[in-house]
Amino acid sequence: MRIHVVAALAAVLVGALWGTEANAQRTVVVWSEGTAPKAVYPNDINGAVAEGLKCLDGWEIIKANLSDPDQGLSDERLNQCDVLVWWGHTKHGAVKDALVEKIVRRVRDEGMGFVALHSAHFAKPNIALMSLSETSKDLLDKVTPKGRVAAWGAYVGDSVTLTIVVKNPAHPIAKGVKDFTIKHTERYSDPYAVPTPKTIVFEGDAKLKDGSIDHSVVGLCWEIGKGKMFYFQAGHETDPVFFDANVRKIIANAVEWAAPRK
Template identity: 40%
Template sequence: MTQPAPAQPRVTVWHEYRHEHDNPRVAALYPHGMHATLAAGLRAHGLTSVRTATLDEPQHGLTDEVLAQTDVLLWWGHKAHDDVQDDIVEKVVQRVWDGMGLIVLHSAHFSKVFKRLMGTSCDLKWREASDRERLWVVDPSHPIAQGVGEYLEIDQEEMYGEHFDIPAPDELVFVSWFTGGEVFRSGCTFRRGSGKIFYFRPGHETYPTYEHAGVRQVIANAVRWAAPTASAPRAFGESAPLEPLPERV
């Protein structure tokens, strides 16, 4: 039987950490990097076992040891998806199949990891024009929506619009509306093997979205939801019979 995660899930926040070095506006919003802000938000919600990893560290900070000690992985990427090594992608994907939770944030919809797990292009419409975003809770009983209220409102965000080329989600928790009239499936869950995945749309780098109290609540809820739980073993390949087989003439 797969062992459950510790009472406090061990979280790794992965961030490509490129925009902060290239864009003064992003550096001003996230002076210690977006990963540090995300980690601080999780700690503020009582998640104490949080580490960070970034693209330019050896093995992107995702060594075998780090992945083995990660119950839930947060992933934010944008301008450097192609710089992520394929062997690291495969290791992350395998860990998800084996039970690690994965939280995919904003533009990480185009990450190699998410596209590999979805099996689709994961493409969408977009516009950076400081739209107001209203995220409506469409599954009020879902653990990820707890403490959020009827909706979240973000004053300025990048617009993502349908069609979002993903498989039908297992559960749809949030749907977004934007000032320009577009809508988007902005909070989607999936299961792959023993692992749980949550895609959450907000988080464009030029806005202080990860300081938003409601956004932080959702991400902390998602981490607790995605943490591994005990499950029956998965067995594959040739198998001996459990009972004696009758002899055949």
Template identity: 40%
Template sequence: MKVTVWNENRHEQKNPEVRAVYPEGIHSAIAGFLAEAGYDARTATLDEPEHGLTEEVLNSTDVLVWWGHIAHDEVRDEIVEKVKQRVLDGMGLVVLHSGHFSKIFKVLMGTSCDLKWREADEKERLWVINPAHPIANGLGEYIELEKEEMYGEHFDIPAPEELVFVSWFEGGEVFRSGCTYTRGKGKIFYFRPGHETYPTYHNKDIQKVITNGVAWAAPTGSVKPVYGNAKPLEAIAAK
């Protein structure tokens, strides 16, 4: 299965603290553990031609993983439309952390995708509330992160089709941190953790969730539905 990990790759260029945590970029860290899990993983970044998401790349991608934060507005609308169409046609999409505000996630959700947030080095505990779900395979009752950015409700998204994780934060907030959707033939998984200054994507349980999420979001290979004016399957008796 071919996975493309997309990252705007701006924090890594500007912030030494982020570069110290992810010296090769967040995208390379994620692609690295996905490759170790057996996926054919490649990366794409904002400043590449067509943001690295050419038709050739998109057409050969089974699951697209998306991380963005400070440059959402720089993603060209025509590229967003191409990604959207690929999702509708069956490509999986895994949206991470601040990708909740990405153009592609907002257009697929149809809402503002807004939320509360706070950077205070606080503990996050992600409770597995759907242990039978494939994305939760191999996990215990919860994942605990010593330090993370807080995201709090209300999270302005459509009601998830399946809710896999709910986070609790040291400051008291809770958050729907693992949400799944289908759009057209494509499956979408939103997963909350991953602030750029914390080593979240080095955590083995977080890696397991993303790896499971990619497997879950993979295309099913079902036949594309036929739309429009249709000829009858059986003879229609004249009235």
């Protein structure tokens, strides 16, 4: 009888411990620089993205901004962060190099996930992470500015819409997502000068004002050391992209995919 009681108590204890670990709260920090137009994003882009992440169960969602103390990422906050989502546009150069080094270390050495959005392709952390592996010289010769890692072939405000096509429906980031179209007035044209991605999850067709179509990659994944990284091309600040239900689903999926296993 005593053996059965002890075994039962042990099973309850193990179950409780397992449940605590399985349900442990994780943290996503959504960072932006505070330059999006208020008419489109009254709470800035990090506010819109954070709102879209409320669907995630068991996650603490923190908004961070360039103007915050420690540029929004103190050592304590960065060390508790499981996934960092980043949008930037005109103030890339204001981000401190020391902070960039810490972000790279957290991703590469400690497994923090990193999600870069639209014009964050030129953000210092994105360039630093993409510079850890080799990019084809052929790609670097075809982008603007020439030779720059994480640059695109062109950046032109001549598009009307962007149709996002699911290229890899089996990938976790594509879960629950079908092809969809959003208003998008700035196109990024291939090639994208980055190391070969592990997976291309989404591609896109920008419809231009003259009626022609410009095809490009839209969602790409990498594994960088111990960390995972996702770049999503859509997200021009004058368009309400981050209020779109499909885009929010993609970012939420990306956060869960990029999170390190506890």
